[in-house]
Amino acid sequence: MRMLGFWIFVALIHFSDSKLTQHHVTCGSVLKLLNTRHEVRLHSHEVNYGSGSGQQSVTAVGDKTDSNSYWQVDVLERNNSPQCNRGRLIKCGQRIRLMHLVTRKNLHSHHFKSPLSDNFEVSAFGTNGAGDEVTCTYLENDIIALLVVSTKCLSHR
Numbered sequence: 001m002r003m004l005g006f007w008i009f010v011a012l013i014h015f016s017d018s019k020l021t022q023h024h025v026t027c028g029s030v031l032k033l034l035n036t037r038h039e040v041r042l043h044s045h046e047v048n049y050g051s052g053s054g055q056q057s058v059t060a061v062g063d064k065t066d067s068n069s070y071w072q073v074d075v076l077e078r079n080n081s082p083q084c085n086r087g088r089l090i091k092c093g094q095r096i097r098l099m100h101l102v103t104r105k106n107l108h109s110h111h112f113k114s115p116l117s118d119n120f121e122v123s124a125f126g127t128n129g130a131g132d133e134v135t136c137t138y139l140e141n142d143i144i145a146l147l148v149v150s151t152k153c154l155s156h157r
Contacts, residue, residue, distance in 0.1 A: 027088040029073045030101055035060060041069040042107075044100045044124045052112035055123035056105050059116075070101035100124045 025031065033042035040060035045068045049057050061069060074084045074097045090096060098107040105124035112121040 025090045027075045027084040028086040032069045043069045052121045053110050053123050055125045058122040071098045
């Protein structure tokens with residue numbers, strides 16, 4: 001299984017299977033995705049890749065206050081249509097979509113090589129529901145890994 005060009009790990013967020021915790025995520029939640037090993041956050045802005053997909057670039061930044069690092073959680077139903085009932089608890093393993101809050105584009109991955117590594121490119125693409133579906137897997141200590149369903153790319157540390 002190939003890895004995403006960016007290692008997406010979320011610290012202090014718990015995708016609960018049974019009860020709410022103080023760090024629960026619900027449909028419509030806005031969050032920052034933190035790589036716990038490198039202390040960088042998933043970031044995007046209106047700059048497209050010059051190669052590969054040519055879509056909006058997704059990178060990492062260390063600045064905790066960066067306003068281009070916010071992502072909103074949306075739930076996907078079985079027919080892949082968004083179905084967000086605000087406040088609905090997101091469970092681990094549930095299919096979601098992550099939308100960049102500023103540009104309104106969805107997190108996406110490709111089988112293009114990342115211009116910065118030997119991993120797959122991560123981009124932001126589409127509006128009004130277009131984009132990749134993602135599932136989360138609970139690892140340990142409130143850390144999750146994300147799997148992009150269409151490319152079978154798994155985030156890594």
